[in-house]
Amino acid sequence: MEVAKLTDVTRIYKIGEVETRALNGVSLTIESGEFTSLVGPSGSGKTTLLQLIGCLDQPTSGKVIIAGKDATNLNRNQRADLRKGTIGFVFQFFALIPTLTAYENVEMPLLLNGKSAAERKKRVMELLSAVGMTDRANNRPDQLSGGQQQRVAVARALATDPKLILADEPTANLDTENGEQVMEIMKKLNKETGATFVFATHDPRVIKYANRVVTLQDGLIVKDSKVNGKS
Amino acid sequence: MESTLRLSSGHLQVRDADYDPDKLSVAWEYLIENPEQIAAQIEALDQVDVATPRLLASGIISVQSDSIGVQIMGIDPASRANDPYRHLVSGEFLTADDREGILIGYPLAQNLALNVGDRINLLVNTADGTVDEQLFTVRGIYTTGTTAYDKGIVFLPLAKAQAFSGAGNHASMIFVLLKDREQAEFVAKAIPSRNFKVETWRELNSLLVLVNDFSNAYLTVINLIILGVTITVIVNTLLMSVFERTREIGILSAIGMKGRQIIAMFLAEASLLALGGVTVGSLAGWALSVYFGKVGIYFGDLGLSADMLLEDRIYTYLTLESAINLIITAFVFTLIASLYPARMASRMEPVEALHNAQ
Ligand SMILES: Nc1ncnc2c1ncn2[C@@H]1O[C@H](COP(=O)(O)OP(=O)(O)OP(=O)(O)O)[C@@H](O)[C@H]1O
Ligand SMILES: [Mg+2]
Numbered sequence: 001m002e003v004a005k006l007t008d009v010t011r012i013y014k015i016g017e018v019e020t021r022a023l024n025g026v027s028l029t030i031e032s033g034e035f036t037s038l039v040g041p042s043g044s045g046k047t048t049l050l051q052l053i054g055c056l057d058q059p060t061s062g063k064v065i066i067a068g069k070d071a072t073n074l075n076r077n078q079r080a081d082l083r084k085g086t087i088g089f090v091f092q093f094f095a096l097i098p099t100l101t102a103y104e105n106v107e108m109p110l111l112l113n114g115k116s117a118a119e120r121k122k123r124v125m126e127l128l129s130a131v132g133m134t135d136r137a138n139n140r141p142d143q144l145s146g147g148q149q150q151r152v153a154v155a156r157a158l159a160t161d162p163k164l165i166l167a168d169e170p171t172a173n174l175d176t177e178n179g180e181q182v183m184e185i186m187k188k189l190n191k192e193t194g195a196t197f198v199f200a201t202h203d204p205r206v207i208k209y210a211n212r213v214v215t216l217q218d219g220l221i222v223k224d225s226k227v228n229g230k231s
Numbered sequence: 232m233e234s235t236l237r238l239s240s241g242h243l244q245v246r247d248a249d250y251d252p253d254k255l256s257v258a259w260e261y262l263i264e265n266p267e268q269i270a271a272q273i274e275a276l277d278q279v280d281v282a283t284p285r286l287l288a289s290g291i292i293s294v295q296s297d298s299i300g301v302q303i304m305g306i307d308p309a310s311r312a313n314d315p316y317r318h319l320v321s322g323e324f325l326t327a328d329d330r331e332g333i334l335i336g337y338p339l340a341q342n343l344a345l346n347v348g349d350r351i352n353l354l355v356n357t358a359d360g361t362v363d364e365q366l367f368t369v370r371g372i373y374t375t376g377t378t379a380y381d382k383g384i385v386f387l388p389l390a391k392a393q394a395f396s397g398a399g400n401h402a403s404m405i406f407v408l409l410k411d412r413e414q415a416e417f418v419a420k421a422i423p424s425r426n427f428k429v430e431t432w433r434e435l436n437s438l439l440v441l442v443n444d445f446s447n448a449y450l451t452v453i454n455l456i457i458l459g460v461t462i463t464v465i466v467n468t469l470l471m472s473v474f475e476r477t478r479e480i481g482i483l484s485a486i487g488m489k490g491r492q493i494i495a496m497f498l499a500e501a502s503l504l505a506l507g508g509v510t511v512g513s514l515a516g517w518a519l520s521v522y523f524g525k526v527g528i529y530f531g532d533l534g535l536s537a538d539m540l541l542e543d544r545i546y547t548y549l550t551l552e553s554a555i556n557l558i559i560t561a562f563v564f565t566l567i568a569s570l571y572p573a574r575m576a577s578r579m580e581p582v583e584a585l586h587n588a589q
Contacts, residue, residue: 056485057582076580077489084487095482109486156486 002065003164003196004030004053009062010219011048022048024219025062030198032163035190037207038200040216046200047168049216053198054087054166055079067163084112088157090167094149096141102128102152103137109159127155131185147178154185158195167199171206183209232443233412238315238375240435242415243407245273245282248428250403255289255302257358257398262286263427266402273407273422278414283310284402286392290355292335292385294343301339302384303355305392305402312408315375316386322347322371325388332370332388336381340372347372353385358397365395458560462568469501469572481581490577497576501569505562513558524548 011023022045030036030053038046051057052064055071056079064071067086074082088109089095096105106127110120128134131151141149150170157165165186171179187209190197199206207213215223236242246252250261263269266284273282286305291298306313308325317324320337333353335345345351347369354364367387375381393399409418415431422429433440473480480493488496 051582054485057580076578077491080484080487080489083485089485091482095478095485097479097482108483112487112492 001032002029003032003034003067004028004198005063005065006049006052006059007063007065009049009052009059009064011045011052011057012060021219023052023059026216026219026221028214028221028224030164030196032196033190033194034196034198034212035187035210036196036198036212036214037210038198038214038216039202039207040222042202044216045219046216048219050166050168050198050200053164054089055082084109085160086162086164088160088162088165090150090153090157090165090170092169092172094141094146094153094173096149096152096156098141101138101140102133102144102148105141105152106155106159109156113160123159124155127158128152130158130189131155145178147174147181150174150178150182151185154182154189158189158193161193162195164196164198167197167201169201169203170199171201171203176205179203179205232439234315235439236412236432236436237408238377238380240432241312241406242409242412242432243419243422244430244435245269245405245407245422245427246403246430248426250428252287255287255356255403257286257288257356257396257401257403258360259358259399259401262398262401262403263405264401266400266405270405273405276418276421278409278411278418278421280408280410281310281312282405282407283307283312284389285404285406286389286396286398286401287403288355288392288396288398290353290385292339292343293352293354294345294349297343299339299342303353303387303392303396304384305387305389305396307389312406316373318374318376320372320374322369324371324373325386327388327390329370329388330391331366331368333367334371334373334386335369336384337372337374338378338382339385340369342382345369345372355396358399363395363397458564461561462564465501465504465565465568466571468504469497469569470575472500473497473572473576476576477579480576480579481583484579484581493577494570494573497573498566498569501565501573502562504569505565508565509558509561512561513554517554520548 006026006028009023009026010021013020013022026045026049028049038049040046048057052059053066055064055066055074059072062072066082069082071079071082096102097108100108103124106124107120110123115123124137125134128137131154133148133151133155136144136148136152141152144152150173154170157167167186170182170186174182183206186197189195199210201207210227212224212226214221245263247261247263254261263284270282270284273279284307288303288305289300290303291300306316306325308327316334320340325332325334333351335351340346343351349369350366351369352364353367354362357363373381373386387395389402393401407418409415412432415433419429419431483493
């Protein structure tokens with residue numbers, strides 16, 4: 001099944017008179033259960049592509065279909081709705097809400113999806129245990145290490161059972177050991193739940209887990225290969 | 232306002248149609264005959280609290296070589312309408328059958344170095360246009376808290392004032408206090424006005440009413456300014472909070488929070504801010520107002536004309552109504568002021584929000 005299908009997508013940033021063609025006609029299909037890396041030099045358009053798949057942004061031209069829905073011309077609120085149940089995000093800088101505990105951060109998307117208190121509690125504990133953070137449930141982000149924060153962020157991204165989890169340089173701010181740990185967790189969840197993962201990364205430690213590597217350069221896909229990622 | 236009315240003009244004054252309040256004449260043709268009877272009739276009206284006759288005459292007090300012009304007021308010592316003069320610094324209040332006693336104000340007593348029991352010579356302009364004089368004994372020294380009033384008015388029992396000035400069974404006016412002063416115009420019409428002229432507190436205090444209206448308008452302007460400043464501060468605080476939390480808003484938006492929910496979040500925050508502010512503000516305001524309500528704010532003798540008597544101290548008070556009005560206003564305006572920052576937050580694109588903060 002296709003989780004995301006992009007057709008001839010361009011994205012042009014305009015700052016004053018200066019136009020940057022971040023994506024220059026990209027077509028890409030992501031199938032359910034993939035564990036895919038987007039790679040390429042800095043400025044090649046990885047983040048831009050990820051944001052379009054994630055409905056955080058809209059293409060200048062082309063078509064974006066997410067989970068069977070055409071997301072190309074949705075307004076802000078409709079996109080928020082689509083993201084809410086369908087897409088989970090993991091960011092480079094962990095992006096937890098600083099004033100909330102690990103538990104509450106994971107609970108947030110469940111709240112937004114209107115889950116009952118009992119359901120939320122069960123799900124949060126399940127997820128915290130899956131990422132090995134049960135004993136840190138009541139710590140706030142500033143009381144957690146980078147690796148721990150990223151594990152909480154992974155738990156949050158998975159909270160609503162999204163079809164698609166997008167991660168932008170998830171290991172860039174982690175040391176080798178923590179980076180490996182986070183990747184192991186994501187790979188395990190990928191195998192157990194069949195959730196689809198797409199990463200933008202430079203990190204060979206991430207790339208080695210992937211079963212598909214898409215290479216970008218100057219806003220174009222220059223290589224797309226299936227590989228036998230580490231499992 | 233009410234205390235000034237009770238002290239000087241009353242809510243209504245009933246006088247002879249020809250009476251000229253500036254002349255203080257006691258000639259019979261300007262006076263009301265059988266004033267007790269008329270006062271009793273007026274007091275029988277439902278809306279009237281008390282009605283009492285008063286006789287006003289002009290006189291001069293002399294003690295040794297000093298003499299001072301005063302207004303002599305003959306009052307019924309038993310009437311509740313005269314309670315404002317019953318606050319004594321020393322001595323006793325008048326009794327109705329006293330024939331030699333006089334009640335003088337504290338500033339006057341100080342000026343003339345008089346004490347209770349001292350004797351003074353009082354000269355009066357009489358009904359037939361001549362003068363009469365007699366020795367009186369200071370029975371008591373009163374204070375109303377309004378220097379301008381206390382230094383110019385001395386009291387005699389009505390009967391003695393009538394006899395002394397040759398006014399016979401007449402009075403200058405019937406002084407009326409109502410249960411509710413807003414009914415003054417209504418009651419004024421109800422009083423049979425064959426030969427009488429009835430004036431309401433609004434007519435009697437035109438200057439004070441004007442000043443009062445003016446100061447109310449002035450207060451409104453000040454309130455508006457305070458409100459404006461408050462709104463600016465709130466908008467600023469919340470805008471800062473929006474900017475500081477750009478990243479947070481981006482995260483929440485990325486995980487699916489809608490614009491509406493972001494607005495709700497900021498409004499909830501503003502409500503908490505308003506709740507805290509209103510609670511602290513109300514308590515502080517209430518405490519201050521209770522304090523100054525007891526102690527008063529001292530202005531000294533403002534020395535204003537008798538048209539507009541103000542107490543030397545102004546006492547603050549807080550009505551439940553004005554407190555509730557202010558609280559609701561503060562709340563509503565805080566919420567209105569927070570709408571703009573909240574909308575701004577809700578319109579941030581998640582990409583930009585996340586981008587800017589990294
Ligand atoms: N918000 C923006 N406004 C203007 N230009 C932008 C914006 N975001 C990205 N760009 C430009 O678009 C191009 C692609 O950027 P993008 O962030 O997608 O690259 P990337 O592959 O993620 O790079 P990196 O590996 O450094 O993260 C770059 O030239 C960048 O300068
Ligand atoms: Mg990038």
